[in-house]
Amino acid sequence: MKAAVIVFPGSNCDRDVQVALAEAMARHAPGTAPVMVWHKDADFEKVDLIVLPGGFSYGDYLRCGAMAAQSPVMKEVVGRAEKGVPVLGICNGFQILTEAGLLPGALIRNASLKFVCRDVNLRVETGQSLFTSRYEQGQTIRVPVAHHDGNYIAGGEDVARLEDRGQIAFRYCDPEGALTGPSNPNGSAANIAGVFNETKTVLGLMPHPERLADPALGGTDGRPMFDGLVEALS
Amino acid sequence: MSDDTVSKVIPPNVIAQHGLSGEEYERILEIMGRAPNLLELGIFSVMWSEHCSYKSSKVWLKTLPTAAPWVIHGPGENAGVIDIGEGLAAIFKMESHNHPSFIEPYQGAATGVGGILRDVFTMGARPVANLNALRFGDPEHPKTRHLVAGVVEGIGGYGNCIGVPTVGGEVNFDPGYNGNILVNAMTVGIAPQDRIFTSQASGIGNPVVYTGSKTGRDGIHGATMASAEFGEGAEEKRPTVQVGDPFTEKLLVEACLELMATDAIVAIQDMGAAGLTSSSFEMASQGGLGVDLDLDRVPCREDGMTPYEMMLSESQERMLMVLKPEREELARRIFEKWDLDFAVIGHLTDSGRMVLKMHGEIVGDLPIDPLAQAAPEYRRPYVNTPQAPSLAPSEVPAPADTGAALLRLLACPDLCSRRWIWEQYDHMVMADTAARPGGDAAVVRIHGTNRGLAITTDCTPRYCQAAPHDGGMQAVAEAWRNLTATGARPLAVTDNLNFGNPERPKVMGQFVGCVQGIGEACRALDFPVVSGNVSLYNETNGKAIPPTPTIGAVGLIEDLARTATVAFQAEGEDIVLIGAGEGHLGASLYLREIEGRREGAPPRVDLAAERRNGDFVRGLIENGQVTACHDLSDGGLAVALAEMALAGSLGAVLSLPDDGGLPPLHAWLFGEDQARYLVTVPAAGPVLKAARGAGVPAAKVGTTGGETLTLPGGAPISLDELRAAHEDWLPAYMGDTAEN
Numbered sequence: 001m002k003a004a005v006i007v008f009p010g011s012n013c014d015r016d017v018q019v020a021l022a023e024a025m026a027r028h029a030p031g032t033a034p035v036m037v038w039h040k041d042a043d044f045e046k047v048d049l050i051v052l053p054g055g056f057s058y059g060d061y062l063r064c065g066a067m068a069a070q071s072p073v074m075k076e077v078v079g080r081a082e083k084g085v086p087v088l089g090i091c092n093g094f095q096i097l098t099e100a101g102l103l104p105g106a107l108i109r110n111a112s113l114k115f116v117c118r119d120v121n122l123r124v125e126t127g128q129s130l131f132t133s134r135y136e137q138g139q140t141i142r143v144p145v146a147h148h149d150g151n152y153i154a155g156g157e158d159v160a161r162l163e164d165r166g167q168i169a170f171r172y173c174d175p176e177g178a179l180t181g182p183s184n185p186n187g188s189a190a191n192i193a194g195v196f197n198e199t200k201t202v203l204g205l206m207p208h209p210e211r212l213a214d215p216a217l218g219g220t221d222g223r224p225m226f227d228g229l230v231e232a233l234s
Numbered sequence: 235m236s237d238d239t240v241s242k243v244i245p246p247n248v249i250a251q252h253g254l255s256g257e258e259y260e261r262i263l264e265i266m267g268r269a270p271n272l273l274e275l276g277i278f279s280v281m282w283s284e285h286c287s288y289k290s291s292k293v294w295l296k297t298l299p300t301a302a303p304w305v306i307h308g309p310g311e312n313a314g315v316i317d318i319g320e321g322l323a324a325i326f327k328m329e330s331h332n333h334p335s336f337i338e339p340y341q342g343a344a345t346g347v348g349g350i351l352r353d354v355f356t357m358g359a360r361p362v363a364n365l366n367a368l369r370f371g372d373p374e375h376p377k378t379r380h381l382v383a384g385v386v387e388g389i390g391g392y393g394n395c396i397g398v399p400t401v402g403g404e405v406n407f408d409p410g411y412n413g414n415i416l417v418n419a420m421t422v423g424i425a426p427q428d429r430i431f432t433s434q435a436s437g438i439g440n441p442v443v444y445t446g447s448k449t450g451r452d453g454i455h456g457a458t459m460a461s462a463e464f465g466e467g468a469e470e471k472r473p474t475v476q477v478g479d480p481f482t483e484k485l486l487v488e489a490c491l492e493l494m495a496t497d498a499i500v501a502i503q504d505m506g507a508a509g510l511t512s513s514s515f516e517m518a519s520q521g522g523l524g525v526d527l528d529l530d531r532v533p534c535r536e537d538g539m540t541p542y543e544m545m546l547s548e549s550q551e552r553m554l555m556v557l558k559p560e561r562e563e564l565a566r567r568i569f570e571k572w573d574l575d576f577a578v579i580g581h582l583t584d585s586g587r588m589v590l591k592m593h594g595e596i597v598g599d600l601p602i603d604p605l606a607q608a609a610p611e612y613r614r615p616y617v618n619t620p621q622a623p624s625l626a627p628s629e630v631p632a633p634a635d636t637g638a639a640l641l642r643l644l645a646c647p648d649l650c651s652r653r654w655i656w657e658q659y660d661h662m663v664m665a666d667t668a669a670r671p672g673g674d675a676a677v678v679r680i681h682g683t684n685r686g687l688a689i690t691t692d693c694t695p696r697y698c699q700a701a702p703h704d705g706g707m708q709a710v711a712e713a714w715r716n717l718t719a720t721g722a723r724p725l726a727v728t729d730n731l732n733f734g735n736p737e738r739p740k741v742m743g744q745f746v747g748c749v750q751g752i753g754e755a756c757r758a759l760d761f762p763v764v765s766g767n768v769s770l771y772n773e774t775n776g777k778a779i780p781p782t783p784t785i786g787a788v789g790l791i792e793d794l795a796r797t798a799t800v801a802f803q804a805e806g807e808d809i810v811l812i813g814a815g816e817g818h819l820g821a822s823l824y825l826r827e828i829e830g831r832r833e834g835a836p837p838r839v840d841l842a843a844e845r846r847n848g849d850f851v852r853g854l855i856e857n858g859q860v861t862a863c864h865d866l867s868d869g870g871l872a873v874a875l876a877e878m879a880l881a882g883s884l885g886a887v888l889s890l891p892d893d894g895g896l897p898p899l900h901a902w903l904f905g906e907d908q909a910r911y912l913v914t915v916p917a918a919g920p921v922l923k924a925a926r927g928a929g930v931p932a933a934k935v936g937t938t939g940g941e942t943l944t945l946p947g948g949a950p951i952s953l954d955e956l957r958a959a960h961e962d963w964l965p966a967y968m969g970d971t972a973e974n
Contacts, residue, residue, distance in 0.1 A: 009573065010481050012397020016665035056395040059481025115390050117660045146660040211662050216679060216794055
């Protein structure tokens with residue numbers, strides 16, 4: 001298996017996701033490891049998975065993800081995604097994917113107007129995807145969020161369409177799986193935490209599964225995402 | 235030549251505006267052998283400012299212990315460096331950004347974080363943790379809420395963007411900070427021991443290279459501003475506050491670390507306070523050399539900047555390096571990759587002078603050593619703080635209801651949960667945060683290992699005010715205790731000494747007392763001071779802040795599987811109190827919050843007992859004998875117990891030990907005697923026996939279990955009620971609902 005983590009100026013979770021992915025690859029595809037791709041390197045090698053990490057690409061100046069979406073590497077990422085290469089965008093990576101048009105909707109400032117960093121509970125909306133095959137539909141998992149602009153919006157009809165097509169991947173919930181207001185850290189529409197493209201080969205999510213993929217950090221609920229991806233793609 | 239650089243007689247008011255005394259100006263004339271021009275005067279002014287020269291504090295700082303076998307670099311470098319084993323070093327320092335944060339809280343706090351980060355990565359370390367110690371005024375003061383909001387947002391704005399986790403710190407509220415808040419920021423980094431960089435320049439002819447952001451007109455005379463009191467209209471000093479750009483700093487960190495992996499760098503120094511002036515002086519002075527700078531080559535944000543503005547600007551995110559000439563191109567390519575400015579602005583000489591040129595003319599020419607090293611040094615007169623009378627527990631009435639008193643303490647501004655603050659900080663980025671905020675110390679894993687660093691900041695200003703010497707000792711002891719409570723071996727200290735105007739003997743007496751107390755405690759605990767910062771003139775209209783010598787401290791955990799947190803782990807475990815107490819209520823939070831009294835001497839600090847009890851507790855943790863551990867400090871036993879219950883979502887019943895001779899119940903519950911810990915163990919017997927053997931006082935004081943907390947003779951209090959009391963005050967004060 002080959003996987004690439006794209007590094008933009010201002011990415012700061014690139015190493016974190018590299019570690020989580022490398023550990024999953026060591027478990028399920030021994031001898032392989034992710035490569036780090038600098039954003040100016042538009043003709044990077046052919047890979048089975050592309051990851052856009054969290055951070056503050058270009059300082060989040062102008063609008064989160066807007067400038068990274070215009071960088072040379074992103075033309076290539078969009079082209080490959082359209083051909084079916086799986087793409088995972090976490091936090092700032094999710095923002096870049098919506099700005100690049102690979103995912104519907106947009107991410108605006110949190111309803112609290114404040115940065116929020118804490119563990120949240122997520123309800124897995126489907127186990128039928130490359131990214132969620134190791135989770136059960138309806139399962140509740142705990143992973144952290146850390147963002148200022150994670151408030152997902154889409155028009156009312158668009159949310160209904162996302163639901164109809166099974167494009168909602170994760171929703172914020174309470175520990176019992178109920179979609180409550182207080183369990184939503186940013187005011188997102190329909191408690192949406194992550195969405196797929198129509199073919200479910202592109203996933204963007206605000207929470208950070210790579211931050212709870214190691215028992216020493218207090219939890220491993222993020223680990224099945226990486227294990228499932230590596231298993232499916234190797 | 236511009237007006238600034240023509241040598242002419244400088245009027246006395248201009249000298250005064252530069253914060254220089256008449257005597258200091260005489261000294262300048264002597265050193266220069268002529269009258270300085272305005273540029274040169276400006277350079278003397280910043281270099282000799284209290285902020286840069288430590289002229290009032292130096293004689294006392296020299297008394298602090300700074301050596302230990304594990305100290306690699308003590309004070310004098312950008313940050314302290316200690317050996318943490320396996321070929322690695324921890325590099326850390328704490329620094330104040332008090333004056334700017336009061337004037338412009340967001341940018342003041344943000345650039346405080348940026349500045350301390352640069353001090354650490356300048357030395358070759360990747361920053362791995364930020365902490366901050368904050369002191370605000372009375373919550374009822376009209377400015378406090380605005381300052382809290384701005385400072386917290388500024389710290390988060392910078393740290394979150396650059397991607398270094400903000401893992402801990404402390405916050406106090408006291409009317410004594412109404413006119414001068416304190417923002418003390420600490421950064422810890424990790425570097426390979428064989429790749430540590432210093433500012434000592436060498437190699438005559440070697441290029442002096444400027445990189446990072448362009449120079450603008452911001453922060454001019456920031457160091458001088460930070461070396462004066464505030465009067466009316468402090469807000470008018472806003473132009474002296476710098477503006478931060480964490481994105482550029484992130485690029486600068488990555489570019490510098492990439493370059494540091496090569497052999498290109500001879501010396502490197504960040505441009506912090508006093509900017510280009512201080513960094514170039516520092517490098518040349520450390521190397522015993524001279525430097526010629528061509529100011530036409532300095533990357534500027536605006537056209538028409540004068541030499542005076544360029545040399546005194548405190549624009550952020552800038553670095554100065556001396557490179558090996560043959561590596562200049564390699565370095566240029568790395569900085570261009572990261573889209574950062576890179577300019578050779580001068581070269582080293584053997585002249586021992588700094589020669590500044592612009593448009594082909596010499597605009598300034600100063601001797602380096604006298605300026606950098608012969609800065610004034612004062613032994614300021616001081617008076618010792620009068621001894622505060624001790625206060626017996628019997629002189630403090632018992633509360634009508636101990637449970638209600640506990641609830642009030644847990645909800646008071648100095649003790650309530652800081653969740654509202656730390657949820658605005660990314661405390662998990664870098665994926666090595668092993669113990670998150672809310673415990674005794676943060677624990678950050680050393681990347682790629684199962685070892686960790688424990689990190690804390692501590693000071694109890696009300697103790698320092700009542701008795702500076704004891705308060706200084708207590709700040710060190712509490713930091714040592716907080717590290718110990720996680721299972722870490724305490725290694726070293728950075729001190730951030732915040733005081734009022736040192737020209738007033740009363741304030742100077744507080745400073746001297748605190749430094750002596752710090753020194754005594756650090757010596758007794760083998761806890762050397764490896765870096766630090768002094769912030770004086772924290773006063774407004776003649777009113778000084780409470781003495782606040784903040785201690786930042788780092789310890790090492792050899793095995794992250796053998797640590798403890800404050801959270802109760804299991805039902806039915808025994809709760810053991812380690813350490814002796816006499817129910818000390820003088821200068822306590824109980825006395826202040828419940829009785830409304832600020833009086834009495836602070837608790838006695840017995841350093842031998844600290845060491846004995848702490849070593850015992852650390853041993854228990856290392857042996858895997860304890861399931862949870864918490865040090866006792868503000869609010870005493872009852873508050874520590876409640877914090878452990880809340881963290882573990884598990885109740886407890888507290889019972890009086892049967893060894894007799896106890897102080898009155900309220901003093902036993904809320905007394906702030908030092909050198910004490912609470913631990914939980916599956917069964918108390920073996921631990922009590924081991925304690926007897928070690929000469930450590932220990933007693934079983936309760937059992938975990940249930941969903942309520944029961945104090946002796948009191949009704950059970952539900953954890954929900956305790957949690958609401960603890961969690962609700964700060965969000966409510968800041969105008970948020972409990973959720974979101």
